Amino acid sequence: MGDESRTIGSINRVRSISFSNFRGFKSKNHKVNTNADLVLISGPNGYGKSSFLEGLLLVLTGWHDESRNTTKDLIALPANENGVESFKIEAEVSDKTNADKNSTGNISIDWLKDEPTKLDRSKVKGLPESLIGGDCELEARLCGFFQDRVDILFDQAGKGYTLRDVFDPLAKWIKNVQNYFKQEFSQNLNAKKTKIKEKQPEEDLQTVSDKLKREWNGFAEIYRELATKKDSFPKTPPDGTEERNIAVFARQVLESAGILTGTNDYNLIKKLKQTIIKELNDLIYKARLKVSGTTGDLQEIEKNLKEIKKQINEIKGKYPDLSNKLSLFKAEDPDDPDMAAVFRVLLRNAESWSQIDTAGFFGDKSELSGDGRLKRVLEEFKAVLPDEAGKCLHAIDLFLGPLKKAEKELIRHGKVKRELEKKRSKAKSSDKIKELEKLRKDIELSIDPLQDAWQAKQDWNDWLSKQKHRENALSFLEEIEKLRKKFFVFADNLTKPSEEMRKTLEKIANLLINQFSLVEGFSPLNFIQDSDKNDRYIYRIKTKDNRGTAHFSTGQRSQAAVAFLTAQNLMISSKLSHRIIILDDVTTSYDLSNLTREALLWRHMAYGMEGNQARQVFISSHHEDLTNHLLDLLVPPEGCSMRLLKFDGWSPENGPEINSYNVTPTREAQKDTGVRSAFAEALKELKW
Amino acid sequence: MNNHLPQEFLLADNDNKPVKITGNYWKAEEIYLNNICIAVKLKLTKINDELENIKEALYSLLMSIVQTSLDHDLLRPVAGVISIDNLGDDSLQKDIKKWGSDQDWHRGAFILFIEHDEDKVKERIKGLMKLEVEHFQQEEFESDTTQTRQNSIPLLFSGAPGNNIAEFWKALEAIERKLDIIIRTHVQESDKHLPYDPIKTKNSIKDWESEIISMSDKIAEGEYSG
Numbered sequence: 001m002g003d004e005s006r007t008i009g010s011i012n013r014v015r016s017i018s019f020s021n022f023r024g025f026k027s028k029n030h031k032v033n034t035n036a037d038l039v040l041i042s043g044p045n046g047y048g049k050s051s052f053l054e055g056l057l058l059v060l061t062g063w064h065d066e067s068r069n070t071t072k073d074l075i076a077l078p079a080n081e082n083g084v085e086s087f088k089i090e091a092e093v094s095d096k097t098n099a100d101k102n103s104t105g106n107i108s109i110d111w112l113k114d115e116p117t118k119l120d121r122s123k124v125k126g127l128p129e130s131l132i133g134g135d136c137e138l139e140a141r142l143c144g145f146f147q148d149r150v151d152i153l154f155d156q157a158g159k160g161y162t163l164r165d166v167f168d169p170l171a172k173w174i175k176n177v178q179n180y181f182k183q184e185f186s187q188n189l190n191a192k193k194t195k196i197k198e199k200q201p202e203e204d205l206q207t208v209s210d211k212l213k214r215e216w217n218g219f220a221e222i223y224r225e226l227a228t229k230k231d232s233f234p235k236t237p238p239d240g241t242e243e244r245n246i247a248v249f250a251r252q253v254l255e256s257a258g259i260l261t262g263t264n265d266y267n268l269i270k271k272l273k274q275t276i277i278k279e280l281n282d283l284i285y286k287a288r289l290k291v292s293g294t295t296g297d298l299q300e301i302e303k304n305l306k307e308i309k310k311q312i313n314e315i316k317g318k319y320p321d322l323s324n325k326l327s328l329f330k331a332e333d334p335d336d337p338d339m340a341a342v343f344r345v346l347l348r349n350a351e352s353w354s355q356i357d358t359a360g361f362f363g364d365k366s367e368l369s370g371d372g373r374l375k376r377v378l379e380e381f382k383a384v385l386p387d388e389a390g391k392c393l394h395a396i397d398l399f400l401g402p403l404k405k406a407e408k409e410l411i412r413h414g415k416v417k418r419e420l421e422k423k424r425s426k427a428k429s430s431d432k433i434k435e436l437e438k439l440r441k442d443i444e445l446s447i448d449p450l451q452d453a454w455q456a457k458q459d460w461n462d463w464l465s466k467q468k469h470r471e472n473a474l475s476f477l478e479e480i481e482k483l484r485k486k487f488f489v490f491a492d493n494l495t496k497p498s499e500e501m502r503k504t505l506e507k508i509a510n511l512l513i514n515q516f517s518l519v520e521g522f523s524p525l526n527f528i529q530d531s532d533k534n535d536r537y538i539y540r541i542k543t544k545d546n547r548g549t550a551h552f553s554t555g556q557r558s559q560a561a562v563a564f565l566t567a568q569n570l571m572i573s574s575k576l577s578h579r580i581i582i583l584d585d586v587t588t589s590y591d592l593s594n595l596t597r598e599a600l601l602w603r604h605m606a607y608g609m610e611g612n613q614a615r616q617v618f619i620s621s622h623h624e625d626l627t628n629h630l631l632d633l634l635v636p637p638e639g640c641s642m643r644l645l646k647f648d649g650w651s652p653e654n655g656p657e658i659n660s661y662n663v664t665p666t667r668e669a670q671k672d673t674g675v676r677s678a679f680a681e682a683l684k685e686l687k688w
Numbered sequence: 689m690n691n692h693l694p695q696e697f698l699l700a701d702n703d704n705k706p707v708k709i710t711g712n713y714w715k716a717e718e719i720y721l722n723n724i725c726i727a728v729k730l731k732l733t734k735i736n737d738e739l740e741n742i743k744e745a746l747y748s749l750l751m752s753i754v755q756t757s758l759d760h761d762l763l764r765p766v767a768g769v770i771s772i773d774n775l776g777d778d779s780l781q782k783d784i785k786k787w788g789s790d791q792d793w794h795r796g797a798f799i800l801f802i803e804h805d806e807d808k809v810k811e812r813i814k815g816l817m818k819l820e821v822e823h824f825q826q827e828e829f830e831s832d833t834t835q836t837r838q839n840s841i842p843l844l845f846s847g848a849p850g851n852n853i854a855e856f857w858k859a860l861e862a863i864e865r866k867l868d869i870i871i872r873t874h875v876q877e878s879d880k881h882l883p884y885d886p887i888k889t890k891n892s893i894k895d896w897e898s899e900i901i902s903m904s905d906k907i908a909e910g911e912y913s914g
Binding site: 173174176177180185188189192196465466468469470472473475476477479480483487508511512514515570571591592593595596597599600601603604605607608609613629632633635637639640666667668669670675676677678679680681682683684686687688 | 696697699700701702707709711712714716719721722723724725745748749752753756757759760761762763764765767788789790791794795796798799815816818819821856859860863864867870874884886889890893897900901903904905907908909910
């Protein structure tokens with residue numbers, strides 16, 4: 001294989017392929033000659049036939065089935081301790097079926113295990129440009145059949161692009177918009193309509209009107225009493241039947257209080273309430289002032305009261321627990337002397353007492369008698385020095401002096417406080433004030449529900465005034481709904497798959513499947529345009545009797561898959577970067593009848609088609625009898641070529657042992673070279 | 689359907705007459721040969737006999753053709769095509785129809801197709817000799833879509849506005865114009881094969897929807913001035 005890398009326009013022929021450390025292809029450079037229209041690969045299980053075809057598919061498309069093997073698993077397992085770090089597949093390809101060296105190029109994929117694991121077309125060097133676009137999976141499943149993963153060939157089991165994406169890439173966004181129009185937008189539009197309709201106030205109009213009348217009349221009764229106390233207020237509130245009269249009257253009240261009103265009626269009663277309450281507060285204040293004129297200024301009283309309370313608190317703060325401390329030195333009986341008085345008497349009389357002749361005064365009294373005990377006390381007092389009593393008195397005075405002073409202050413302030421409180425109470429309470437306060441309370445109680453009723457009525461007025469607008473809005477949304485439907489039809493037309501494409505695909509697939517003449521009810525297959533859960537456009541395959549692929553037998557599934565694959569492959573010829581068909585173990589699911597019929601299809605593709613419809617076909621088979629039979633069926637005519645690749649062995653050290661044979665063509669039959677007429681004459685002699 | 693048989697593959701003798709061969713029970717009315725296969729149009733000439741004899745004679749005939757092709761180094765699959773519409777006998781038809789899939793009998797040495805009428809026979813032979821898959825261009829499939837697109841993009845509202853929507857007709861026009869722009873932008877991007885961004889699409893449609901909702905609110909509140 002040449003070193004130079006030359007890119008060719010499209011691949012019509014894989015002339016040879018070599019593998020290094022790819023799956024079972026251990027060691028380097030397993031180079032295999034594949035330069036033929038049809039390559040039949042035979043050999044027992046496990047000798048590397050499928051790996052050969054998987055490697056071929058990988059180098060042609062950049063795709064491998066990640067659900068089966070990670071990219072790392074594609075590297076051959078080492079036969080010894082020396083780990084293998086990479087694999088490489090290289091193919092010599094040409095854009096002509098019968099090409100000389102000058103029209104060939106190389107494609108190769110060389111993957112090191114440290115590289116990103118995701119493989120794609122970009123990893124393959126020298127690969128001609130694909131016009132399919134999207135992912136490489138579609139291109140792979142349009143050319144590669146593997147018996148153990150047939151389902152992936154059907155659109156609904158594949159993951160990536162479908163044929164529709166290739167021919168009609170516009171459809172995806174339209175479909176998304178269409179889905180949005182069908183679901184989310186429709187819901188939002190309906191929700192908006194409902195919301196606009198639901199704007200009508202909850203309570204019906206009559207109830208609201210009745211409530212306003214009732215609340216107004218209740219308020220008016222109280223108001224009349226208020227009006228007697230406030231000369232400037234209009235005197236006669238109207239009946240609550242007419243909302244307009246209420247508004248006029250409320251404005252008169254407001255104007256009488258000097259409040260200017262705007263045109264907005266919504267907060268009229270709220271303003272009325274604020275104004276009336278303010279006027280009432282003024283009346284109450286003035287009444288209080290009038291009462292406090294006999295007792296002094298109420299404000300002054302409050303001020304003095306506040307000051308005296310402050311002073312009381314200061315004393316209490318400075319002398320905490322004052323009365324308890326003083327009680328320690330007080331006699332229980334107020335008539336008895338306290339501790340200071342005792343020392344004062346001692347100081348004053350100690351000297352006199354020392355001169356008393358207690359013996360002469362009391363005689364020899366027993367200590368058990370009263371006089372005896374007094375004699376004993378006097379004797380004790382005589383022993384007291386006046387100075388000592390004075391010192392004690394001085395100490396007690398030092399301690400008790402400030403406390404007693406504070407106690408006196410508290411008593412005095414308390415008295416002042418009580419007097420002030422008495423004055424304040426008197427200033428506050430008078431019959432007129434009480435009357436006004438009651439009126440204020442009544443007003444408050446009646447005007448709050450009136451305000452609610454008024455605003456409810458205003459809500460109604462507002463709703464009624466906007467009825468026309470709402471109708472407009474609903475009509476607007478109806479027009480949008482029409483637009484939505486029109487767009488839906490428009491989008492539907494845009495997304496509707498080309499019926500021509502579906503018909504063509506169905507026709508080709510049935511043409512191919514017709515080669516089998518299968519069980520009745522199976523053919524013709526119908527291709528139903530559909531989309532899967534991922535919103536991909538797919539064709540679902542159904543039998544004539546409406547069975548999906550899940551209901552197919554193993555053989556039917558294979559046949560349908562090959563037909564689907566081949567039909568799409570032939571349809572998309574102009575966009576393919578290669579014209580290779582890979583069929584791995586395709587014989588397994590066929591009986592002899594269908595295998596023979598299928599062989600006809602492969603002969604057509606390999607030997608019978610021209611231009612970009614011709615295919616190089618790779619077929620593997622592991623069953624020796626079937627392989628031999630197939631070999632007979634596929635023998636090429638003169639001018640065409642076939643190679644037999646026999647996988648004769650496999651070893652852990654070297655991988656597969658492959659022998660490549662050229663199959664000798666039989667005679668050409670389309671031109672009359674004498675053989676046709678000879679054959680015709682021979683047939684005429686046949687007897688049976 | 690053009691059911692002309694491929695005359696270029698019809699086998700002729702030295703006198704240039706199509707080869708017809710007759711033997712027990714069966715007549716090979718036409719024999720075709722090309723590089724793909726040998727196809728034989730068969731007719732049952734005698735039906736009032738044991739079915740096994742008829743079947744054995746057919747086997748003998750087709751195997752003889754296989755052997756003769758081998759003798760002439762023309763190894764190809766041999767396919768027999770039988771029309772059963774002239775047989776009349778339903779049970780015979782039913783039996784013959786099973787022979788094609790009787791692999792114990794043919795052992796894959798030849799292929800047998802059973803067809804119901806002469807046209808199907810012709811169609812079958814034609815398909816066996818030449819697989820004709822139509823060539824087509826992508827444009828053929830796109831034509832419907834493109835036509836629809838071109839016809840549909842102009843304003844979706846049509847006709848004069850009704851009285852009830854006259855007041856907000858401009859609003860509708862604005863809404864429609866914006867949708868039109870969204871569609872045109874997508875079409876242009878698609879035609880230029882720019883990558884499709886579903887989030888961008890969704891956002892543009894969501895913006896469009898917000899405008900509708902906002903417009904409907906304004907109209908409902910009497911704030912839309914046109």
